[in-house]
Amino acid sequence: MPVISSEIEKDAMTLVLTAEFDAPPTRVWQLWADARQLEQWWGPPGWPASFPDHELAVGGYSPYAMTGPDGATSAAWMRFTLVDEPSALEFDDGFRGEDGEPDGSMPVMHGRVELEAVDGDRTRMVTRMRFDSLDDMERILGMGMIEGMSSAMGQIDALLRGDAPPRP
Template sequence: MAATVDREIVISRVINAPPELVFEAFTEVRHLSQWWGPEGFTTTTRAFEFRVGGEWDFVLHGPDGTDYQEWISWTEIVPPERIALLHGESRGDPNAFESVLTFAPEGAATRFEMRTVFLTKEQRDEAVEKYHAIEAARQTMGNLAAYVTEILRKEVEG
């Protein structure tokens, strides 16, 4: 781990929902399209297959009208504990980075952690400085937390 510390971004948050529900929010495109991305962004999915070796091909639409081509390939899936993925602009992107998402029970809630490792320190620094990756990830986690909390609220009211 120490060998990658200068290439990593690690963000975690406790989400007031069980791990199974938080995990499910990543497994179905009908969920992802409701919360994925930082505040003000929307997502258009072109292809989605949640399985090891499967891909999620999508466009992230920024609030300023900028479109960001995105591609994720799932490299490990351990329900409801862990998802590992490769994330780039498209299949074969030489600058694609790896992320590991973990979903750990914490009482009735979930400690969700996203550990992203870039190929170089420079790529990590660019992601932080140019694309505001840390704040964007925090906002995305906030959207996820609000989304699953709303699902639970509707179930209780049901």
């Protein structure tokens, strides 16, 4: 599994996941930039994601949904606030209601992803998800965010090797 560490920084209200991959940062960047590749790993196993529109640009909006094995759907959105290809991106990430609009009853997370070359052609990806309050962080972590993100990132190695099973 590519996730080598997960840390909860309570004082900073931040979850930090660090993963390493056998590919250069330019290749790992494509996993974020290309919607079809993002769909192959963003949702955890059994919860494939779909990104009907994906705009990786400052101000770009990407609505998405993850569908569980029982057909339940979790709709969400990202809005990108920083794009520094191929080394960093930042985004706000939240849930959407049935009307497609942001769900104000759920927390918004603020993500930062840094891609760094290590050991030649490998990449270290550090993903920081910051919350507006400790209550928000505990609520989302209680929904299984660490496990979900870790298992989602665990699908990246097969995708990079080109032998990932197709997702619905």
